[in-house]
Every structure is written in structure tokens, then in C-alpha cells.
Amino acid sequence: MSNNPLLPLREKITALDKQLLNLLADRRNLSKEVIYTKIAANLPVRDIAREHALLKLLTEQGKAYDLDEIYITRLYQLIIEDSVLMQQKILQKQLNHNSETTAKIAFLGPKGSYSHLAARRYASIHFNQMVECGCQNFTDIFHQVEEGFVDYGILPLENSSSGSINEVYDLLQKTNLHIVAELALPIDHCILAKGQTDLDKIETVYSHPQPFQQCSNFLAQYPHWKIVYCDSTSSAMETVAKLDNPTVAAMGNKDGGELYGLQVLAHNFANQKENITRFIVLSRKPIEVSGQIPAKTTILMKTGQQSGALVDALLVLRKHNIAMTKLESRPIHGNPWEEMFYIDLQGNLGTMDMQQALKELSSITLFMKVLGCYPSDNLLPVA
Amino acid sequence: MSNNPLLPLREKITALDKQLLNLLADRRNLSKEVIYTKIAANLPVRDIAREHALLKLLTEQGKAYDLDEIYITRLYQLIIEDSVLMQQKILQKQLNHNSETTAKIAFLGPKGSYSHLAARRYASIHFNQMVECGCQNFTDIFHQVEEGFVDYGILPLENSSSGSINEVYDLLQKTNLHIVAELALPIDHCILAKGQTDLDKIETVYSHPQPFQQCSNFLAQYPHWKIVYCDSTSSAMETVAKLDNPTVAAMGNKDGGELYGLQVLAHNFANQKENITRFIVLSRKPIEVSGQIPAKTTILMKTGQQSGALVDALLVLRKHNIAMTKLESRPIHGNPWEEMFYIDLQGNLGTMDMQQALKELSSITLFMKVLGCYPSDNLLPVA
Numbered sequence: 223m224s225n226n227p228l229l230p231l232r233e234k235i236t237a238l239d240k241q242l243l244n245l246l247a248d249r250r251n252l253s254k255e256v257i258y259t260k261i262a263a264n265l266p267v268r269d270i271a272r273e274h275a276l277l278k279l280l281t282e283q284g285k286a287y288d289l290d291e292i293y294i295t296r297l298y299q300l301i302i303e304d305s306v307l308m309q310q311k312i313l314q315k316q317l318n319h320n321s322e323t324t325a326k327i328a329f330l331g332p333k334g335s336y337s338h339l340a341a342r343r344y345a346s347i348h349f350n351q352m353v354e355c356g357c358q359n360f361t362d363i364f365h366q367v368e369e370g371f372v373d374y375g376i377l378p379l380e381n382s383s384s385g386s387i388n389e390v391y392d393l394l395q396k397t398n399l400h401i402v403a404e405l406a407l408p409i410d411h412c413i414l415a416k417g418q419t420d421l422d423k424i425e426t427v428y429s430h431p432q433p434f435q436q437c438s439n440f441l442a443q444y445p446h447w448k449i450v451y452c453d454s455t456s457s458a459m460e461t462v463a464k465l466d467n468p469t470v471a472a473m474g475n476k477d478g479g480e481l482y483g484l485q486v487l488a489h490n491f492a493n494q495k496e497n498i499t500r501f502i503v504l505s506r507k508p509i510e511v512s513g514q515i516p517a518k519t520t521i522l523m524k525t526g527q528q529s530g531a532l533v534d535a536l537l538v539l540r541k542h543n544i545a546m547t548k549l550e551s552r553p554i555h556g557n558p559w560e561e562m563f564y565i566d567l568q569g570n571l572g573t574m575d576m577q578q579a580l581k582e583l584s585s586i587t588l589f590m591k592v593l594g595c596y597p598s599d600n601l602l603p604v605a
Numbered sequence: 606m607s608n609n610p611l612l613p614l615r616e617k618i619t620a621l622d623k624q625l626l627n628l629l630a631d632r633r634n635l636s637k638e639v640i641y642t643k644i645a646a647n648l649p650v651r652d653i654a655r656e657h658a659l660l661k662l663l664t665e666q667g668k669a670y671d672l673d674e675i676y677i678t679r680l681y682q683l684i685i686e687d688s689v690l691m692q693q694k695i696l697q698k699q700l701n702h703n704s705e706t707t708a709k710i711a712f713l714g715p716k717g718s719y720s721h722l723a724a725r726r727y728a729s730i731h732f733n734q735m736v737e738c739g740c741q742n743f744t745d746i747f748h749q750v751e752e753g754f755v756d757y758g759i760l761p762l763e764n765s766s767s768g769s770i771n772e773v774y775d776l777l778q779k780t781n782l783h784i785v786a787e788l789a790l791p792i793d794h795c796i797l798a799k800g801q802t803d804l805d806k807i808e809t810v811y812s813h814p815q816p817f818q819q820c821s822n823f824l825a826q827y828p829h830w831k832i833v834y835c836d837s838t839s840s841a842m843e844t845v846a847k848l849d850n851p852t853v854a855a856m857g858n859k860d861g862g863e864l865y866g867l868q869v870l871a872h873n874f875a876n877q878k879e880n881i882t883r884f885i886v887l888s889r890k891p892i893e894v895s896g897q898i899p900a901k902t903t904i905l906m907k908t909g910q911q912s913g914a915l916v917d918a919l920l921v922l923r924k925h926n927i928a929m930t931k932l933e934s935r936p937i938h939g940n941p942w943e944e945m946f947y948i949d950l951q952g953n954l955g956t957m958d959m960q961q962a963l964k965e966l967s968s969i970t971l972f973m974k975v976l977g978c979y980p981s982d983n984l985l986p987v988a
Contacts (some may be wrong), residue, residue: 227642227645227646228639228642228643228646228648231635231638231639231654232639234635235632235635235636235639235659236659236662238628238631238632238635239632239659239663240666241628242625242628242629242632243663243666243670243672244670244671244951245624245628246625246667246672246677246680247623247667247670247672248621249621249625250670250671250672252617252618252621254617255614256611256614256615256618257609259610259614260611262610263610263611265611272615276618276619276622279941280622282621283626284626284629284630285631287626287627287629287630289629289630289633290624292726292791293683293687294626294629297629297680297683299675300679300680301680301682303677304673312823332724338686338751343675382877382879384879385694408675421845422923439929439931439932442919442920442929443919443923443928443929444923444934445919445920462724466866470930493927494765495765495879495881495983496639496765496878496901505798518980533828536825536826536828537828539826540805540826540827540954543828545874546822546825546826547824548822549822562939575646600878
């Protein structure tokens with residue numbers, strides 16, 4: 223390896239990458255100064271015109287260096303997103319006088335589940351330490367938060383390839399908890415096994431039904447695999463770790479697999495390349511969301527089944543210029559004459575427009591309730 | 606605006622971003638030196654172990670600067686992808702003695718269609734100049750290339766939210782053309798209008814049925830809009846440009862809209878955030894694909910309808926360690942006893958494994974044909 227002809231070039235690249243990291247860190251620090259100035263001057267975190275102008279300038283300059291426009295655009299969308307999310311976090315922390323350093327968080331499954339990773343991610347952003355509370359089912363998570371045994375509950379709400387998680391929507395109908403955050407977690411299903419083995423030796427695969435469904439194209443190539451359904455990907459990994467057999471594998475995530483001492487045999491094979499699960503964080507107390515940041519408000523409403531009831535509700539939103547980012551309808555058990563809708567709205571609960579729209583909605587629906595107002599986690603990139 | 610308190614900080618950030626661009630350009634030049642070394646030493650373009658090691662080093666170093674691991678990973682996946690794709694391009698150009706500077710390319714629709722943008726993108730990567738040949742339908746594109754009127758035909762094959770474009774699959778059955786490239790184009794549908802107007806004034810929207818379907822959630826907010834179907838998004842934009850009326854709009858793309866003098870009223874509202882269309886490029890002559898780069902081979906095969914026929918074929922692929930990235934089945938008109946499959950395989954047609962596998966497939970299927978071998982455009986990112 224010592225006479226690899228690439229070594230001198232690679233050393234140069236690694237050195238350059240260190241410089242790049244330095245610049246990114248400097249940029250982040252400047253971005254921190256920006257938010258303190260914005261707080262003092264009460265300016266919004268996002269300034270789309272500035273983002274546009276910067277992107278235009280950089281793609282123009284990039285051309286002179288033979289840097290592809292799409293490449294620079296995608297790169298800067300990430301850089302801008304990181305900067306905006308950091309600024310949002312600082313603003314929110316200040317507004318909510320959030321000085322807690324430890325949080326108790328309830329999530330689904332034993333350690334290593336996607337919910338566990340989401341909880342860890344949420345905690346790493348907002349707290350120094352997390353006390354973990356793995357629950358057996360969604361109902362138990364609601365219960366833990368409602369009874370004050372934990373501070374927060376984290377729940378998956380929808381997945382970009384398999385859709386909504388109806389059970390969570392149904393539980394949201396009955397709770398008094400508030401949504402205080404959302405979190406988008408990229409999902410990369412892996413085939414994980416214990417010890418020395420390879421894909422060709424595998425005979426049995428353990429996992430939750432959803433990963434099997436999301437990876438059906440990949441699985442079609444291994445028609446002899448015996449599929450075993452488990453409660454969760456983490457219980458699948460736990461089982462495989464215990465069995466310690468070169469012919470069994472689990473489908474789960476890399477970080478979770480590490481917790482169980484499993485190695486990755488294959489990954490990145492889901493039918494859809496982009497696979498993202500959106501989680502929400504529930505708390506007994508709503509949070510205040512700064513008017514300076516992009517916010518979402520989630521509501522629940524019940525309409526009669528008469529034709530046009532939903533259209534009337536949507537017209538109210540449009541009249542007040544409130545964009546809808548998600549609409550999910552759920553049947554009401556035992557009551558085929560009414561329909562329940564979950565709606566994500568772009569905007570802060572505190573604005574006049576939102577207040578007015580919600581008031582009008584209340585008057586034309588059978589029931590309306592605000593589930594929460596929280597900082598938006600998926601930013602519209604400029605382009 | 607001159608007393609915007611953010612100005613001094615923004616000037617600093619802009620200056621830093623210029624440095625960042627400089628570094629990215631330097632990195633690209635180093636990466637060019639790398640490929641010439643790799644060509645001389647016959648080393649593969651991708652070195653997953655090196656990519657892993659670099660990413661690990663950088664995310665570790667990033668932590669010291671308080672840079673988020675996911676952020677740095679996503680950023681470097683883009684940087685590595687750009688580098689790999691550039692290296693592939695250089696290698697392919699050398700291998701195919703490609704010194705043409707102008708290419709005639711056929712695509713669907715008048716100027717401004719997504720196919721037009723894809724053609725422009727393909728041309729900008731490979732040629733200095735493009736002679737554009739807009740066609741009325743897919744059949745005509747095949748015809749233009751087959752008869753030698755143009756050098757290349759570009760065709761959409763599948764969209765991440767609305768699925769496969771069956772008509773193109775069916776035309777591929779009957780052609781002698783070869784797939785020489787694939788291209789993934791991010792799609793961002795926009796509402797476009799002529800002159801001074803805004804969303805609230807719009808009464809009629811023109812577009813192809815597919816964008817309407819992909820943006821149904823957004824459209825639900827404008828139940829009073831009259832929807833008019835067109836052959837293509839570009840003919841929709843053309844119509845709206847001609848009508849020059851503040852109450853009409855087209856759904857199409859930003860770059861296309863610019864060609865027709867339309868402005869963007871709204872964008873980034875598709876039901877699915879990630880919306881990508883995969884195009885293929887057809888030519889009369891196959892290309893040679895370097896063994897040093899990740900390649901795809903697309904085949905067409907016909908099996909009997911007996912149960913297990915497909916499984917037997919897939920087992921052949923597995924035996925030779927050939928991964929399948931896409932499987933699409935199409936009925937055969939007038940013949941319910943047979944089934945046609947389009948399969949994308951990871952790997953170069955020139956390898957022993959692939960040759961052996963295809964030979965075995967030929968012997969157990971009713972019909973088998975290679976549609977093309979070409980450089981892979983979607984790289985598996987390391988993580």
C-alpha cells in the first residue's frame with residue numbers, strides 16, 4: 223500500500239478538506255453572530271431574497287471555476303439549511319428560557335430502533351443528556367408523557383415511502399399533549415448479522431413488516447430467504463445478536479446494529495432512494511415559537527360528510543393566505559357520517575391571520591383543535 | 606437598506622463563501638489529477654474504503670468544531686459524488702475517443718419541457734454545442750435516431766413519485782437502439798404566469814396530467830381553479846405565454862418558464878418532496894464503458910407465465926453476484942401466457958460474471974436482449 227501512486231494526491235486532498243472544514247466552522251460562527259444581530263433587530267431568520275442573491279452570485283462565480291451549477295446549488299442548499307436550523311434553535315432556546323440540561327424521553331422499542339435514534343438526535347440538539355425510556359407500544363408513550371413520568375414522547379408520524387402511521391394519528395385525537403417539535407430522519411435499511419458471514423450464507427431474515435415492504439425489490443433477489451416478522455427492527459436485531467448464527471440476519475439500521483454488535487452486509491437498497499420518516503415530539507406544555515422563524519401549526523378537525531365540507535374549510539385557509547403542507551383524513555370509528563382531518567399548516571399560531579382562520583374554521587366544522595405549533599424542520603430550499 | 610445591521614456580517618460571509626468556492630475548485634482540480642493517475646495505474650474510480658475513511662476523519666474533526674455529523678456527511682456525499690462523476694466522464698471520453706463537439710439530440714415537446722432540460726443537461730456535460738430537435742411524441746424520437754436524423758434521443762423512463770412511463774418501455778421492446786447513458790433530473794413543478802399577477806387572481810391552470818397528479822395536495826387548496834390538460838408542460842407554458850392574461854397560469858418548470866417569459870408564482874409544492882425523473886439516452890451505436898467505473902446493464906427478457914419462471918431468472922443473477930436495481934414487468938399484448946421484464950443490473954456488460962449470467966438467462970428464458978451498458982448516474986453514497 224505504501225507505493226500507492228494516489229497517496230501524495232490524497233494527502234493534498236485531505237489537507238484541503240481540513241481547510242474546508244475550518245471554513246465551514248468559521249461560517250457557522252458568523253451565522254451565530256448573525257442570529258444575535260437578528261434577535262436584537264427583530265428580523266426574520268430566513269431572508270429568501272438574500273439566499274437567492276447569494277446562490278446566484280455563487281453559481282455565477284462557480285461557472286468561472288468550471289463548477290457545475292446544480293452541484294453548487296445543492297451544496298449551498300445544505301449549508302443554508304444548516305445555518306437556518308442553527309439560528310432557529312438559538313432563538314427558540316432563548317424564547318423558551320430553556321435551561322434544562324437533561325430530558326427524559328419516551329420512544330418505541332428497545333435500544334437501536336429508529337425511534338430511539340430519533341430521540342437521541344432530538345436530545346443531542348436540545349439537551350446535554352437524555353434519560354431513555356423505551357416503550358412497548360405507542361399507547362404507552364402517550365401514557366408516560368401524560369402521567370409526567372417523562373418530559374417528552376417521540377412518535378413516528380409518516381414515512382416517505384410507506385405513508386402515514388395511522389395508529390399515531392388516532393392516538394392524537396384523544397390526547398391533551400402538544401406537539402412541540404418535528405424531526406425528519408433519513409432511513410437506510412441494512413442487512414445486519416453477527417460475526418463472520420456474508421449475504422450468500424443468510425437463510426432467515428428478521429424485521430418489522432414495514433422494512434420488508436419498503437425493500438421488496440431487493441428481497442426479490444433472495445427468494446429463498448425465510449422472512450420472520452418482529453415487533454420492531456430493534457427486537458429483530460436483538461434476536462439476531464442472541465442467536466449468533468451465520469445464517470440469520472436482521473433488517474435494521476447501522477447505528478442500532480452497532481449497539482448489538484452486528485455488522486452491515488448490505489445497505490441502501492430500499493425501493494425508493496429517498497426514505498425519510500417524520501417524527502413528532504409531544505410534551506405536556508406547548509412551546510412558544512418565535513415569529514422570526516418558519517413555523518408549522520397542526521390542527522385536527524371534524525366535518526360532516528356532506529359534499530363540500532372540506533372544500534369550505536380549505537377556502538377559509540386560502541382566504542387567509544395559509545398554505546397547507548399535509549392533509550390526512552381518518553375515519554371515525556362507529557360514525558360513518560363524519561370525517562376527521564389532520565392538517566399541517568405553514569405559519570405561526572400567534573399570527574392574526576392564523577387566529578382568524580382558526581376561528582372561522584371552528585365555526586364551520588363540527589370540532590376543531592390545535593395539536594401544536596412548532597418550528598418547521600423541513601425548509602423550502604431556494605433555487 | 607444601507608443601515609441594515611446585518612450588512613457587515615453578510616459581507617464577511619460572502620467573502621468566506623468565495624474562499625469556499627476556491628477550495629472546491631482546487632479540490633476538483635486535484636480530483637482531475639487523481640483520475641489521470643488512476644487511468645495510468647488502471648485503478649477503479651471509486652474506492653469505498655478511502656471514501657469511508659475520509660468521511661470518518663472529517664465527521665470526527667467536525668465534532669471538534671461543533672459541526673453536526675449528519676450535516677458533514679450529507680455535504681461530503683455531494684462533494685464525493687461530484688468528484689466521482691467528473692472522473693467517470695473523463696474516463697469515458699478517453700475510452701470512446703469522443704471528440705465530437707456538437708450533437709443533435711431529439712427530445713419530447715417544444716422548448717422548455719423537462720425532456721428539453723434533460724437534453725440540455727446531457728449536452729452540457731458531453732458536448733460544446735447541441736442541435737435541438739423537439740419531437741411531438743416518443744415514437745418520433747425513436748424514429749429520428751433510428752433513421753440517423755439525429756445522434757441521440759433522450760427519453761423519460763420513470764418518475765420517483767408517479768412511477769414508470771410504460772409507453773417508453775414498450776417502445777424499447779421494438780428498437781435496435783442502445784442505451785448509452787442515464788440521467789436523473791430533479792423536478793420542481795412551479796405555477797407560472799405572464800406579467801403582473803398573483804396566485805389569488807388565477808382562475809385557470811394548464812398542464813400535463815402528470816404534474817396535476819403529483820401536486821394534488823397543493824391543488825386541493827384551490828378548488829375553484831379550472832384545470833386544462835395539455836400534451837406537455839411546455840405546450841401549457843406556450844399557451845399561457847400567448848394568452849397573456851393575469852387569470853391563467855401553467856404548471857411547468859422554472860427554466861422552461863424563463864424561455865417563455867413567465868414568472869414563478871409558487872414552487873416546491875409537490876406531494877412528495879423528492880421528485881426525480883430518470884431519463885435514458887439512446888444511440889445507434891453502443892458505448893464502451895470502462896471497467897474502472899460503476900456501470901449499469903439494462904436487459905429485456907420474456908419468460909413463460911409458469912410460476913417460478915422469474916424466480917429462476919433472479920437466482921441466476923444472484924449466483925453470479927449481480928445486484929438488480931430495478932425490475933419492471935410489462936404485459937405482452939395479445940399474449941397472456943408470457944411476461945416481459947425490464948431489468949437494470951449493477952455491473953459492466955464486459956465482466957465474466959455478467960457474460961456468464963446473461964448466457965444462462967438466455968437459456969432459461971424465451972427471449973433475452975441487452976438494451977445497453979452505460980455509466981451509473983446514481984451513486985451509492987458512503988455513510
